[in-house]
Amino acid sequence: MILDIQGLKKCFGGLAATANVNFNVQQGEIVGLIGPNGAGKTTLFNLISGSIAPDSGAIIFKGRDIAGQKPFRICRAGIARTFQSVKIFSGMSVFNHILIGYLFGDHKDGISGRGREQAAGILEFVGLSEMSERRAGDLTLASQKRLEVARALATRPELLLLDEVMAGLNPTEISEVMELVRKIKEKGITIIMIEHVMKAIMEICNRVVVLHHGEKLAEGKPEEITQNKSVIEVYLGDLTCLPSEK
Amino acid sequence: MKYKIKKYSLYAALIVGILLLVSLPSYTSSYRVIFFTNILMYVILTLSWVIFSGPTGYISLATAAFFGVGVYTSALFSVTLCLPLVIFIGGIASFCLAFIVGSLTLRLRGMYFTMFTFALVQLISNFANWYEVNITGTVGRHVISLDSIIIYYAILVVFCLVLLVSYYIRHSKYGLALQSIGESEEAAAHSGINVTLVKVITFATSAFFMGAVGAVMAMRWTYVDPPIAFDIRLSFMPLLMAIFGGMGNVLSPVMGATIFAYLEEILTTKFPYYYMLLFGGAMLLVIVFMPRGIEGVFRKLQKNNRRESVEKI
Numbered sequence: 001m002i003l004d005i006q007g008l009k010k011c012f013g014g015l016a017a018t019a020n021v022n023f024n025v026q027q028g029e030i031v032g033l034i035g036p037n038g039a040g041k042t043t044l045f046n047l048i049s050g051s052i053a054p055d056s057g058a059i060i061f062k063g064r065d066i067a068g069q070k071p072f073r074i075c076r077a078g079i080a081r082t083f084q085s086v087k088i089f090s091g092m093s094v095f096n097h098i099l100i101g102y103l104f105g106d107h108k109d110g111i112s113g114r115g116r117e118q119a120a121g122i123l124e125f126v127g128l129s130e131m132s133e134r135r136a137g138d139l140t141l142a143s144q145k146r147l148e149v150a151r152a153l154a155t156r157p158e159l160l161l162l163d164e165v166m167a168g169l170n171p172t173e174i175s176e177v178m179e180l181v182r183k184i185k186e187k188g189i190t191i192i193m194i195e196h197v198m199k200a201i202m203e204i205c206n207r208v209v210v211l212h213h214g215e216k217l218a219e220g221k222p223e224e225i226t227q228n229k230s231v232i233e234v235y236l237g238d239l240t241c242l243p244s245e246k
Numbered sequence: 247m248k249y250k251i252k253k254y255s256l257y258a259a260l261i262v263g264i265l266l267l268v269s270l271p272s273y274t275s276s277y278r279v280i281f282f283t284n285i286l287m288y289v290i291l292t293l294s295w296v297i298f299s300g301p302t303g304y305i306s307l308a309t310a311a312f313f314g315v316g317v318y319t320s321a322l323f324s325v326t327l328c329l330p331l332v333i334f335i336g337g338i339a340s341f342c343l344a345f346i347v348g349s350l351t352l353r354l355r356g357m358y359f360t361m362f363t364f365a366l367v368q369l370i371s372n373f374a375n376w377y378e379v380n381i382t383g384t385v386g387r388h389v390i391s392l393d394s395i396i397i398y399y400a401i402l403v404v405f406c407l408v409l410l411v412s413y414y415i416r417h418s419k420y421g422l423a424l425q426s427i428g429e430s431e432e433a434a435a436h437s438g439i440n441v442t443l444v445k446v447i448t449f450a451t452s453a454f455f456m457g458a459v460g461a462v463m464a465m466r467w468t469y470v471d472p473p474i475a476f477d478i479r480l481s482f483m484p485l486l487m488a489i490f491g492g493m494g495n496v497l498s499p500v501m502g503a504t505i506f507a508y509l510e511e512i513l514t515t516k517f518p519y520y521y522m523l524l525f526g527g528a529m530l531l532v533i534v535f536m537p538r539g540i541e542g543v544f545r546k547l548q549k550n551n552r553r554e555s556v557e558k559i
Contacts, residue, residue: 049436071435081436089429092422100426103419104438148433155438 002027002159002190003048008057010047017043018214021057025159030181030191032205032222036234040214041194042084045161049081050074061159076106080157082148084164090137097136097147098122101154119154126150126180142173149180160184162193166200178204210234267402271395279398283466285507286401287459288483292491292503293408294455295484297415298448300493301424307481308347308363311370312340312453314476316460318374321470324390329400333461340457341450348446364481371476378472386471389464400462408455412496415448424448490532492541501540
């Protein structure tokens, strides 16, 4: 078990963004995190990656509680993330993004060390080699999302949190990203992904966790989840309430 | 190959420039030496301002505060300690102040940070004034004056140091980190960068040189009081000079500050009555026609050259 989330709770004012969330992730899995808007998915990512501190509960990563630690420490411990709305260093070159991830991911090398070769390798891996010297702000959305994944990979994570990497992409781009996610898994990196593209969730996730109103509603294999009555209710509404039923 | 030649010729020019500066007192009048001391003061302030504010985009107006702390350190210790030590203590005092202030305020962004740094100058200046009037019972202080050539060399040493440090930071991984912080602090933090530490240390490092140059300048002025030491103009000048020069590499701000300071000196001596008017006019022209400073103009020329050579082919 690489990640174990126990009773995680975070309130914003009176609103519980996540309330008593429990689940765990096994080494080498791809776990899908789904739920309607406002279910607390991104809040959960923010808690795991250290953007915000939980009110209570524990996040056990490789046997150590990392709840409430600073983002850079969590990154160096081996959890990398991407953002729902891409956060890149617009004015910097694609190559420098990767170099930053590599140099600060566990911060031992200087700038003239092996970083350059490694960074070139990562660019090759995600398929951005040709854009190495381009200004990141000039890339297309699909490439920027890819760049974020590359930057996260450069920090050499064991657990990768992908926040809607497929949102806003066209079907071709989506299947390319799915291919990339599979390749990352083959490298032995565990993945948790928030996604609204159900095709992707069904095809590549080993397990799916459904959040609703900050609580875990269901958990299981993708095909089980689609059959789950309460999940259908959450997405489509309570069918028994429809006037035609009466 | 071409790149290497360019690099070596740049180094050669730099060494010649520094040699010229070192030998300056032997072939010019003492007026010129003082004149160059003033210019170097502005160059140091601008370069150290750019170290932090250039890549991160945190616009600091605290330069006068750190400079003034250096000035007052000099006033306190110039009698008892030797010159290098006074300069060093001036720098360290500013470093510590910037470290404390930075730890408290670098979570503020944009306008709020700028306003705070502006207020800091007023706060410290007024505190110094209050202290002098109520505790020591004086307004100003005398500083041991030194030969203008010694002061010139002291400031030249500080200049070389700040140049080296700027170059090192820009070409190390911390330069990359600072740049990424300027672009997106959140993404930087999630790439493993200790954002707070990098910001605070860099802010304090830039303050070190501001304090050091303040400690030297106090000895040239021989008399200091709070309005002189904490002159708010010294907060704005480095900012304007950096914009005028450009911040894309280490030498642009040096160039900007040199030309700007030279212009100021010429205008104040030749046209004492119209100085502000001319200066303001020049500033407006610069902002309208050279928004990216001297550096931007050079870039444009380079681009045109390249285009012409392409057309010839």
